[in-house]
Amino acid sequence: MKIWPLQFRSIDSSHMVFTDDTGKFFKASTKFLERYATENLSVDDTIFLQQNGHAFLNFDDFQFVGFASRWINRVSPVGDLKYVILVPTLRCDLKCDYCQVSRVAKKARGFDWSEATLRQVISFLSNLSPTEVKIEFQGGEPLLRLDILKTIRSFCRQRFKQAEFVVCTNLQEVSDEAWEFLSADDTQISTSFDGTNHHHQKRRTISDTQQESFEENLGLALARFGSEKVSALPTIDPLDPPEPSELISNYASKGFRTIFLRKVNFQGFARKKYSFEGADRHWEAFYRQFIEELITYNMTADKPVEEFYLSHILRRIVRSGHHNHVDLRNPNWLGKDYVVIDHDGKLYPTDEARMISRVGQIDLSVGDLENGLDAETLHSLNSEASNFDDPDCVHCVYKPYCGPDVVDDLSRYGRIDLPRHETDHCQRHMFLFDLAFELIFSENLAVQKSLANWLDISEFNQRLAPVLS
Amino acid sequence: MHEITISYEDILKPYVKDALARLGYIFPELDLVSSGSGIRVRSSNPFDELALKKEIRYALYRSKIRAEGAQNRAALYSSVFGK
Numbered sequence: 001m002k003i004w005p006l007q008f009r010s011i012d013s014s015h016m017v018f019t020d021d022t023g024k025f026f027k028a029s030t031k032f033l034e035r036y037a038t039e040n041l042s043v044d045d046t047i048f049l050q051q052n053g054h055a056f057l058n059f060d061d062f063q064f065v066g067f068a069s070r071w072i073n074r075v076s077p078v079g080d081l082k083y084v085i086l087v088p089t090l091r092c093d094l095k096c097d098y099c100q101v102s103r104v105a106k107k108a109r110g111f112d113w114s115e116a117t118l119r120q121v122i123s124f125l126s127n128l129s130p131t132e133v134k135i136e137f138q139g140g141e142p143l144l145r146l147d148i149l150k151t152i153r154s155f156c157r158q159r160f161k162q163a164e165f166v167v168c169t170n171l172q173e174v175s176d177e178a179w180e181f182l183s184a185d186d187t188q189i190s191t192s193f194d195g196t197n198h199h200h201q202k203r204r205t206i207s208d209t210q211q212e213s214f215e216e217n218l219g220l221a222l223a224r225f226g227s228e229k230v231s232a233l234p235t236i237d238p239l240d241p242p243e244p245s246e247l248i249s250n251y252a253s254k255g256f257r258t259i260f261l262r263k264v265n266f267q268g269f270a271r272k273k274y275s276f277e278g279a280d281r282h283w284e285a286f287y288r289q290f291i292e293e294l295i296t297y298n299m300t301a302d303k304p305v306e307e308f309y310l311s312h313i314l315r316r317i318v319r320s321g322h323h324n325h326v327d328l329r330n331p332n333w334l335g336k337d338y339v340v341i342d343h344d345g346k347l348y349p350t351d352e353a354r355m356i357s358r359v360g361q362i363d364l365s366v367g368d369l370e371n372g373l374d375a376e377t378l379h380s381l382n383s384e385a386s387n388f389d390d391p392d393c394v395h396c397v398y399k400p401y402c403g404p405d406v407v408d409d410l411s412r413y414g415r416i417d418l419p420r421h422e423t424d425h426c427q428r429h430m431f432l433f434d435l436a437f438e439l440i441f442s443e444n445l446a447v448q449k450s451l452a453n454w455l456d457i458s459e460f461n462q463r464l465a466p467v468l469s
Numbered sequence: 470m471h472e473i474t475i476s477y478e479d480i481l482k483p484y485v486k487d488a489l490a491r492l493g494y495i496f497p498e499l500d501l502v503s504s505g506s507g508i509r510v511r512s513s514n515p516f517d518e519l520a521l522k523k524e525i526r527y528a529l530y531r532s533k534i535r536a537e538g539a540q541n542r543a544a545l546y547s548s549v550f551g552k
Binding site for chain 2: 002004005006007008033038064065071072395419
């Protein structure tokens, strides 16, 4: 019998989680590790490993083929470019304390697409090969250039068999014409709501008038379109977070079933204003408390709520094939299946890359509308797109579920070759994966009820969390 | 100067070099060298011997598992990507 390599990590003083490269996992005692590493497996060990797909007899038997099939489904394929983030203007009618996306004043000049840029964007889109496209309008505040949004949407509806649109708006000033635009079935609304009105006003709207305007418009959007069409994300300052229970209650009462907690981003203009000293520790404490509150809430809620990123991680652990979220996949191809077109026509592999470039730290543009994508730069970035050969990741128990973030490493350290465990990306995800496995192996019924909801299954069966006893 | 020698089984000997290369940057404050049938650890600062012993053994295990998986990985890649 041949055993597929198993990675391991302690989860308490006497137990470890083990995974193979396909992401199949189990919990066992530290004594099993000794037996495994020193080639003294018991008969029971052997039977367990065979039954759980961690071993095979021959290179062409069904266990081998099954493993190969599971492994390939863990690999994020290179997809066609069909997700385009457009930034028709950098102007914004808010001046948020921690602007995530770089912005300029509403009356500033020279930060909108010119007529020529608009033509080039349309030309760029017309050359895409897929028959479907998803366009995300970012900013600045994209509704300040509703004329451009209309032009792009009309073009895409004609050019593609299927076109979807997302307008990322602060919902601060929404004209009748904008409401009409947003009401289309193929158009989604994405906004920010920092969990409580107090936190939202403190960081974003500042004045009572602007806060009232936002609350009124968010209420209108939800009343007219419902939470299927409107999503909201809270940005959290780890040093001044809202009460988790209040955040959950506020989101749930608006009909939101998904909350994507975002820590104030190190990129963009946030880095100029915020002290990040000790923020990670505060964030982890807040996040853990939030998940505990969420589990408590879900125990009695008619409509359970999820934290998006934890659900995504849980799905990646339990199932393969979840490659659509670009923050976590492996390989994490850059400039392949999605791209950002900035207000000046430059192309970026991610929105974060745009922010870093904007603050002048490093130019991570991967081309422009004039000359197209820069193949050489993309090749260079993508040479480190996977964790397959990373000297640290190859030993990591969470490798099958994780993925690199080259842009994040560059933004923080100016290099990508640090020992992985020293990077923010690794530390953040180790915390999240540890938490996920703590939940997966929990025997608490409230935890299992939430897990079932987050994994979209009828009930969380303990067979999903095998234990070698 | 604080110093201990952590022994290991003969079966782990072929993997000491790889393990030391990795341990060297995980614990840059420690001086780690192969010494007979053990790994000698020196440091000017005190360290948790029990925790370090565990980390060193785990590093040896990981190097062994990685090395022994090479043939299986080659077969896997060949199977998936073609021969």
